[in-house]
Amino acid sequence: MAERSPVLVVDDELVFGEIMRQVFEGTEFEVDIYQSAEDALAEFAPGKWHAALLDKNLPGMSGLDLIEKLKAADPDIAAILMTGYASIDTAVSAMRLGAFDYLEKPFGNIALILEKLRRAVARRAIEIANRSLVAELREANVELEKKNEEITVARDELLRQGRMASMGQLASGVAHELNNPLAFVKSNVYIIEEYVEFFQKVIELAVPLKVALDEGPGAVEAAVRAIIGLPFFDELAFFSEDTRNAFKEVKDGLDRAVTIVRRMKDFTYLERTTEEKVDLRECVERAIQIVVGAESTKVKIDVVLVETTLARGFPRQLTQVFINLLLNALSAIEGRTGGEVRVKMHLGDGQVVVDVGDNGRGISPEHLDRVFEPFFTTDESGRGVGLGLNITREIVHRHGGMIRVRSELGGGSVFTVQLPIQN
Numbered sequence: 424m425a426e427r428s429p430v431l432v433v434d435d436e437l438v439f440g441e442i443m444r445q446v447f448e449g450t451e452f453e454v455d456i457y458q459s460a461e462d463a464l465a466e467f468a469p470g471k472w473h474a475a476l477l478d479k480n481l482p483g484m485s486g487l488d489l490i491e492k493l494k495a496a497d498p499d500i501a502a503i504l505m506t507g508y509a510s511i512d513t514a515v516s517a518m519r520l521g522a523f524d525y526l527e528k529p530f531g532n533i534a535l536i537l538e539k540l541r542r543a544v545a546r547r548a549i550e551i552a553n554r555s556l557v558a559e560l561r562e563a564n565v566e567l568e569k570k571n572e573e574i575t576v577a578r579d580e581l582l583r584q585g586r587m588a589s590m591g592q593l594a595s596g597v598a599h600e601l602n603n604p605l606a607f608v609k610s611n612v613y614i615i616e617e618y619v620e621f622f623q624k625v626i627e628l629a630v631p632l633k634v635a636l637d638e639g640p641g642a643v644e645a646a647v648r649a650i651i652g653l654p655f656f657d658e659l660a661f662f663s664e665d666t667r668n669a670f671k672e673v674k675d676g677l678d679r680a681v682t683i684v685r686r687m688k689d690f691t692y693l694e695r696t697t698e699e700k701v702d703l704r705e706c707v708e709r710a711i712q713i714v715v716g717a718e719s720t721k722v723k724i725d726v727v728l729v730e731t732t733l734a735r736g737f738p739r740q741l742t743q744v745f746i747n748l749l750l751n752a753l754s755a756i757e758g759r760t761g762g763e764v765r766v767k768m769h770l771g772d773g774q775v776v777v778d779v780g781d782n783g784r785g786i787s788p789e790h791l792d793r794v795f796e797p798f799f800t801t802d803e804s805g806r807g808v809g810l811g812l813n814i815t816r817e818i819v820h821r822h823g824g825m826i827r828v829r830s831e832l833g834g835g836s837v838f839t840v841q842l843p844i845q846n
Contacts, residue, residue, distance in 0.1 A: 427453040428544045431475040433463045433489065434505065435482055443476070446533055452540060460484035460492075469497040474543045476526070476536075479506035479513065487516055494521035499551055501543035604676035611669040611676070618666045701741055703732045703775050703842065707768060710745035714753065715764075724764045732768075732775045733845045736822040741842075744818050747811040748779040748838050755783025755836060765837075774824075775844050780837035786830040794828060 430452045432443050440456040447454045455472070457463040460481050475493060479486040490502045504517040504525040517525050523543045530536060707728060715724055734741075749764065756762025765780040786794060786801075793799045797813040819826045823843050830836035 427451055428473045429471060430454045430540060431463060431467075431472040431477075431500075432456045433458070433460060433475070433481065433486070434478040435459065435480075436478075439478075446536065450537060452537075452544075460486070460489040463489070464492060467493065467496065470499070472500060473547055474501040474503065474523075474540055476503050476505055476540070478528075479504055487520060490517060490520045490522050499547050501547045503539055503543060604679040608673050608676040608680075611673045615666060615669050615673070618669075698735045698737065700845065701734050701736050701738045703734055703741065703777070704728050704730065704768065706738055706741045707745050707766065707777060709742050710749055711766065713742075714746055714749040723762070724766065726765075727767045727769075729768050729770055729775070732770065734775070734822070734842055735845050736842075737818075740818045741822065744815050744840060745777065745779065747815045748840070751811060751838070752779055752781035752783065752836075755781045755785070757783075759783055770844070773844055774841045777840045777842075778837050779840075780835060782835040785832040785834050786828070786836055787832050791828065791830060795826075 428451060430447070432440065432454050434440055434443070434456070435458045437458065440458065443454060443456060452474075455466070457466070460477075461483055464484075475490075477486040477489050481489065484492075486504055486506070490504065493500050493502060498521070501523040502517075502521065504513070504522050505528055506513055506525065507528040513525065523546060524539050526536065526539065711724070711726065745766075749766075752764045756764065759782075761782070763782050765778070767778045767780075769776050790799075790801060795812050795816045797810060799813075816826050819840055819842070824841050826838065826840050828836060828838050
């Protein structure tokens with residue numbers, strides 16, 4: 424037989440107690456019988472009894488008072504009140520004190536007692552199990568929140584690493600792009616330096632003119648001849664104009680370098696933690712400027728964009744999406760004669776759709792389903808670690824969008840990003 428459930432019976436009638444002992448003989452219940460509340464409380468300990476059958480009218484402490492005492496010390500005990508004067512008021516009072524049920528004496532149906540006790544014990548077991556499950560659930564929720572925080576930190580770190588990886592791929596191109604305007608500035612500075620030396624000689628020879636004016640025409644003529652006798656004096660007008668042009672080109676070159684640095688700084692700057700309005704067209708344009716502008720090898724790029732399109736999200740993350748796709752396209756056409764990159768943006772059904780395609784080497788069918796897996800790469804150059812497209816998908820999904828790819832081996836690829844538009 425399975426382990427028996429201990430039951431407390433308190434009734435001041437000795438004969439009733441003996442009857443109860445006989446009733447429970449051979450059942451799943453093991454009874455302890457007392458004739459007063461005080462005697463029962465003297466032996467009581469939380470968890471000692473699963474259920475209690477308590478007479479309402481006891482000498483000294485009443486059955487109702489005993490229920491209150493037992494429930495205060497052991498909320499799990501299932502108490503059933505027995506009374507020969509059953510009424511709605513008695514039942515309500517018992518229930519308010521935490522009783523599970525009540526029985527009317529004398530008992531006409533012994534089976535009813537056993538049935539109510541079985542339900543009471545089962546109810547107790549369910550409440551204990553539920554409380555345990557709630558405690559486990561709370562503990563699991565705490566652990567889940569902790570894991571979510573760790574995942575958020577890891578995701579943000581992954582995004583940061585992905586951004587840095589993109590910067591690493593762009594580094595050589597950025598260096599080349601910066602080198603062009605800076606080399607232009609340097610060459611013009613050398614020209615300006617030569618012109619400044621010439622103008623300094625003119626100024627040095629022009630100073631004696633003031634003294635010569637007091638000495639007479641002969642002195643003035645000698646001073647003037649010294650000036651016009653300088654090498655390249657006949658080119659003075661050209662030197663003056665060329666100096667102005669050189670200064671303008673220096674300014675343009677420096678402005679270009681500042682723009683490049685600012686563009687990269689904007690991309691790598693720490694993202695805000697709250698969403699904001701994002702101009703998706705601007706994100707695409709910025710990505711094109713960063714990637715294509717940084718490429719040392721000029722590529723043909725066809726761009727079709729729609730007017731300003733607003734969404735909600737994180738602008739630098741969305742810019743990173745298109746940077747990653749452009750880098751992927753440029754990698755696909757590397758070394759290919761007539762390589763092209765196509766960016767097409769259009770609207771439909773409350774969505775903005777951006778296609779980034781190329782006519783490069785394409786993706787083999789067995790790899791097509793794996794391109795968004797973390798650390799999966801077919802790049803043999805060692806420049807990528809296989810996170811770009813995985814991070815791209817993560818960002819797109821985070822913004823409520825979707826990304827898909829279609830490709831043909833040897834026929835190029837098209838990555839399509841769909842993002843919801845803010846009304």
